[in-house]
Structures are given as C-alpha cells and as structure tokens.
Amino acid sequence: MKIKINGVDKTLDVDPEMPLLWALRDVLGLTGTKYGCGEALCGACTVHLDGHAVRACVTPVRRAEGRAVTTIEGLSADGSHPLQQAWLELRVPQCGFCQAGQIMTAAALLAVKPKPSDAEIDQSMAGNICRCGTYTRIRSAIKKVAGVPDDGGNQ
C-alpha cells in the first residue's frame, strides 16, 4: 500500500487491517503518536488523514491507502507550528503523553476555524483526554494561536 506519510511517499507491506497506529509506531518508527486506550476513546493517537483528525488506533491502514497522513512529527519540520510554539510558551504539558493528540486535534480545528469560540474549542477537543488536567492551558494555547482573548480559562 502506498501512503504519503508526513509528505514522503511510503510503501507499506502490512496487513490492510493493521491499525494505522501500529504501522506508524512499529513499522515506520514514528513514536510521537501515542497509544492510549486503543479504543478511540482518549485521543492520544490522533493524526491527520488528508487533513481530517482520525484516531490511528482504530483506523485500518487500508483507509489511508493513496492518501496523506500527517503525524506530530510532520506537523512542522522543526517544531515551529504555531501550536507547538504556543505549547512551549505556555508550558502546556504536564506528563505530556496526550499532548501530541491534543495538538493534532487542535491543528485540525484551527485549519477549519482559525478563530474558534470557546464552545467550538470545547466541542472539538472534547474527545481528547488529559489525565494531568491541563485543559485550561490547552485552551489558552489554542486561543493564543487563534489570536482571540483568553481569560485563563475562567469563562
């Protein structure tokens, strides 16, 4: 199967039903995308498929055939994506395990809604769980990139 991964054409010789997450982590060595729950319920494995957020743990590789997959490693070449910069500046992560998924979901949101409302942020991010409870920082970072006022999560 031919899949463009982070802008590079790759050929994967794997079971078409293999979860995309397995192919990314175990076959291609792209371990930035995390395995959380394995059931599409936590968001840690979120990547982009043709720009749309998908949960790699439940997405069979065959769904990505002939399409473009972007992982956290490919969001920018050097960590310069505005969300990555805001994440650093606001020190969003605590343990960090969920953060690749958080950023990928936020990137999918901002690509469509550059200036989302609080409600739109909440709706889009609702499926990304953070056990450290960094939600207010995540929201602040998204709003920083969007250039909308932030009250520190006290709204």
Add this chain to the structure above:
Amino acid sequence: MPMRWVLFVLAVAGCGGKQQPPTVDRGALRAVGPSELRTVADFDVVGDRGARSRALFGEMARVLTHPRCINCHPNGDSPHQRMAMELHDPPVVRGPADNGVPGMECTTCHQDRNQELTRVPGAPKWHLAPLEMAWVGRSIGQICNQIKDPNRNGGKTLEQIVEHNGHDELVAWGWNPGADREPAPGTQSQFGALSAAWVETGAECPEESR
C-alpha cells in the same frame, strides 16, 4: 395455530358526524418475538386498505424506534447509544453537516465497518440524521408524517424511501451492529418489503395524539 384473527375495526361513527379512521388491534395480528418482524402477508387479515397501511407502518415503527436506528435520529445535537439511549460517550455534537465538528468528526473514530476488537461500530457514510429527521420524542404518527414529507426526508419520493429502507448501507447497519449490540428486529429485506407494502396501500399514517 390459534385462529384469533379478530380485528377490531373501530369505525366509530356518529360523533358529531366525524369519522374515526379504522384502526387495528395489533394483538389480533400474528404474535412474534421482539427480535422478529411480521411479514407483509401477516397483514392480509386487515381488510380495510387504509387500516392495513397504518398497521404496516406500525410494524415498520418497531424498526424505526429501535435504539439501533433511533439513537442516530436525535432531537438534539448529540447522538444516543446503547439500549437505554444514553448520550454518546465521548461527548460529540452534530456540527453543521451532521458529521461532527473539526477534530471530532463521526469518522474520526467510526470506520466503514464494525471494528471487531475495539467494538467501535461502523458503516459507510456514518453520520447523524439531520435535525428535521429527528425521531426521538416523536410519536409514531409524527415520525410517519415526517418520513412522507420531502421537506423533512431529504427530498425523497415514497419510492426512494422504500429503496432507502430496503437497501441503504447505513440503514443496513441496524441489523449488523457488531459486538454484543442487539440488532433491529427482523431483516432489512423484511423492512424494505413492509415499506413497499405500506406505500402500495397508500402510505397512511397512524393517528396519534400529539
């Protein structure tokens, strides 16, 4: 086999000249289990064509109001799940095109088929029914009128409704829900046949209090 084909055709006349449409005591129809659907032939015992049409829709409604079907016809912004019609977990919203919002689309998680190991249900075109096609909280009569109304059924003719009920891939999921989910009663083929018979008999809707 008990031959209790007693039909209570309640032609209640004389109330100010207003005539109530004939109705059918469903108890007079062939008894079936909760997972079965009556066949079209089971309704041959209903002599009145209009009453037969309404009775056929009543049988179709056993599918329409089954959680496998009605859970994705919510009257709010979130789908339901499980037999108790709990709100979808994780929390999701329909979005402007009934397929979620950026980053949290239906197909962010749902695939084109059921996922055996993770139990995530899936089928082609997985999405919510638009708000004008909401069935939750509606009576069977209201659902019936809604399904007939091109303004609230996606612009479909009755023939297209029959085709949709009998062959649509997403509708088909109701009988192939995967994991340990209870399927809708009967088969899609039976549902399609009931739909066709309902249309052939005039596509009449059960009268119900609103």
